[in-house]
Amino acid sequence: MSFLRTLIPFDIAAGLTVTGRYFGKVFFSANRKKVRAQIKHFTQEYPEVPVRLQPRFRGRLTLLKDEQGEIKCVCCLACEKICPTEVITIEKGKKEGRKMPYPVRYDFEMERCIFCEFCVESCGFDSIILNHQFELAAYNREDFSLGMDGVAQNMFEPSPVGRHSVAED
Amino acid sequence: MFKNEEMEINLGPQHPSTHGVLRVKLRLDGETVTKCTPVIGYLHRGVEKICENKTYFQGQVWTDRLDYVAAISNNLGWAEGVEKLFGIEVPRRAKYIRTLLTEQNRLASHLLWLATHALDIGAMTVFLYAFREREYLLDLFEAFCGARLTTTAFRIGGLREDLPPGFIKDAQVFQDRFLHCLYEYEELLTENRIWKKRTVGVAKLNAEDCIALGVTGPVLRAAGVPYDIRKAFPNAAYAEMDFEIPTRTEADTYARYLVRLAEMRQSHRIIQQCLDGLPEGPVMAKIPKILRSEVNEIYHPIEAPKGELGYYFVSEKGGTMPYRMHVRAPSFVNLQALPKMIEGRLLADVIAAIGTLDVVLGEIDR
Ligand code: SF4
Numbered sequence: 052m053s054f055l056r057t058l059i060p061f062d063i064a065a066g067l068t069v070t071g072r073y074f075g076k077v078f079f080s081a082n083r084k085k086v087r088a089q090i091k092h093f094t095q096e097y098p099e100v101p102v103r104l105q106p107r108f109r110g111r112l113t114l115l116k117d118e119q120g121e122i123k124c125v126c127c128l129a130c131e132k133i134c135p136t137e138v139i140t141i142e143k144g145k146k147e148g149r150k151m152p153y154p155v156r157y158d159f160e161m162e163r164c165i166f167c168e169f170c171v172e173s174c175g176f177d178s179i180i181l182n183h184q185f186e187l188a189a190y191n192r193e194d195f196s197l198g199m200d201g202v203a204q205n206m207f208e209p210s211p212v213g214r215h216s217v218a219e220d
Numbered sequence: 221m222f223k224n225e226e227m228e229i230n231l232g233p234q235h236p237s238t239h240g241v242l243r244v245k246l247r248l249d250g251e252t253v254t255k256c257t258p259v260i261g262y263l264h265r266g267v268e269k270i271c272e273n274k275t276y277f278q279g280q281v282w283t284d285r286l287d288y289v290a291a292i293s294n295n296l297g298w299a300e301g302v303e304k305l306f307g308i309e310v311p312r313r314a315k316y317i318r319t320l321l322t323e324q325n326r327l328a329s330h331l332l333w334l335a336t337h338a339l340d341i342g343a344m345t346v347f348l349y350a351f352r353e354r355e356y357l358l359d360l361f362e363a364f365c366g367a368r369l370t371t372t373a374f375r376i377g378g379l380r381e382d383l384p385p386g387f388i389k390d391a392q393v394f395q396d397r398f399l400h401c402l403y404e405y406e407e408l409l410t411e412n413r414i415w416k417k418r419t420v421g422v423a424k425l426n427a428e429d430c431i432a433l434g435v436t437g438p439v440l441r442a443a444g445v446p447y448d449i450r451k452a453f454p455n456a457a458y459a460e461m462d463f464e465i466p467t468r469t470e471a472d473t474y475a476r477y478l479v480r481l482a483e484m485r486q487s488h489r490i491i492q493q494c495l496d497g498l499p500e501g502p503v504m505a506k507i508p509k510i511l512r513s514e515v516n517e518i519y520h521p522i523e524a525p526k527g528e529l530g531y532y533f534v535s536e537k538g539g540t541m542p543y544r545m546h547v548r549a550p551s552f553v554n555l556q557a558l559p560k561m562i563e564g565r566l567l568a569d570v571i572a573a574i575g576t577l578d579v580v581l582g583e584i585d586r
Pocket residue numbers: 112133134135136137138139163164165166167168169170171
């Protein structure tokens with residue numbers, strides 16, 4: 052036995068035992084639903100299966116509206132000031148029948164946003180959140196400049212997912 | 221007929237084993253390295269300068285991007301450094317949670333090191349197993365702060381939010397599994413003769429050289445010097461924790477491997493103590509909305525997974541931003557030991573030496 056231990060193939064076999072153990076576990080559980088529930092498979096079959104995200108996940112910045120469909124933001128400019136990469140630009144304005152100031156422009160340059168959530172934290176009116184979207188790649192640079200008007204510039208809905216994603220094929 | 225010539229080659233900056241964009245200029249005599257010059261700067265972003273133009277609150281996001289493998293450790297150094305500058309006392313619960321997350325981050329960092337180091341040397345299997353455990357830890361970070369790598373986990377004065385519901389349970393599940401996983405890595409590597417042949421006696425750096433070059437972290441401890449900031453200058457809640465500093469005396473790559481594995485066991489112990497003894501209470505201290513500094517200057521070191529990570533702040537009167545900020549990055553200082561380790565050795569050992577130093581280029585180039 053001690054002679055066997057001096058041979059390198061012995062070490063390879065020792066390594067293969069560990070691999071083999073896992074291979075067996077996965078192989079015999081892969082297509083059986085019952086066993087599968089017990090053994091946790093770590094690999095997620097993204098993009099066929101949607102990813103599980105944690106509730107606190109930090110995705111893209113989104114403006115919120117209240118129940119009446121009014122934009123909740125009141126232009127206190129706290130988010131603009133706290134943003135470390137200075138990607139938020141707000142223009143204050145007035146709207147008929149609204150006491151609080153109204154953002155005429157709320158521009159968000161996503162290409163430089165670092166998803167730190169400082170803006171959401173600073174907002175005392177709960178008028179912005181980071182949504183759970185992470186598939187944010189796009190082909191054109193303009194797609195990253197978000198604002199309040201236009202189809203492509205939608206601060207209220209999630210960004211359109213890139214057209215050539217594997218999930219669609 | 222045959223000319224005996226030395227040849228100069230580049231290793232990197234796009235070499236997969238240099239862990240980023242490290243370029244090493246090597247002068248070779250056959251397969252023996254006669255001269256080695258690391259060339260850095262490919263990832264320079266001017267973090268120190270940027271931080272001088274950002275408030276103390278904002279600056280933390282750049283620390284994520286230094287050592288991106290251990291972002292929470294960097295956040296801890298920044299937050300505690302600023303707290304020291306302003307004399308803010310953090311609630312005890314926040315300190316415990318900080319310690320807990322930092323230790324989990326140390327595990328994540330060491331697991332990544334183990335995975336890539338073993339892969340560089342040729343042991344493929346460990347790579348996937350170590351990544352599996354790291355994945356679980358990253359999910360925990362995501363549950364706590366919403367991001368996996370660029371965490372921005374702490375705030376000046378404590379934490380933004382308490383632990384999410386279910387966090388302690390999930391962390392405990394990991395705790396129960398992890399020792400078995402460690403045992404598995406050891407089964408694969410520790411007594412493996414191929415692994416030993418690639419690591420024993422390779423890239424030696426004795427204690428005198430370590431100290432002369434300012435090397436810290438596991439590399440120093442593998443040379444037999446029991447220096448650990450967590451014990452020497454306890455920060456966060458480390459003073460209340462019961463743990464040991466693993467050391468070895470062989471000072472080679474294999475010893476560093478053993479030290480890091482032993483450190484993972486100690487981290488596991490610390491996490492368990494944090495989970496068991498988590499005190500109740502608030503997680504955020506009362507701090508003014510805008511921090512205005514006096515003329516002051518502080519240096520705050522913490523034990524990052526790679527060694528001593530220090531933040532140096534110089535503040536001016538009434539300033540909301542640091543006048544000068546400097547990072548003493550462990551990888552940067554440790555990298556200068558590379559020529560000492562490999563000159564006169566074989567080319568294949570260079571890969572092992574870079575791996576065992578555990579450098580992260582985001583931290584070196586800043
Ligand atoms: S997440 Fe951070 S970088 Fe992005 S807009 Fe908010 S504050 Fe700015």
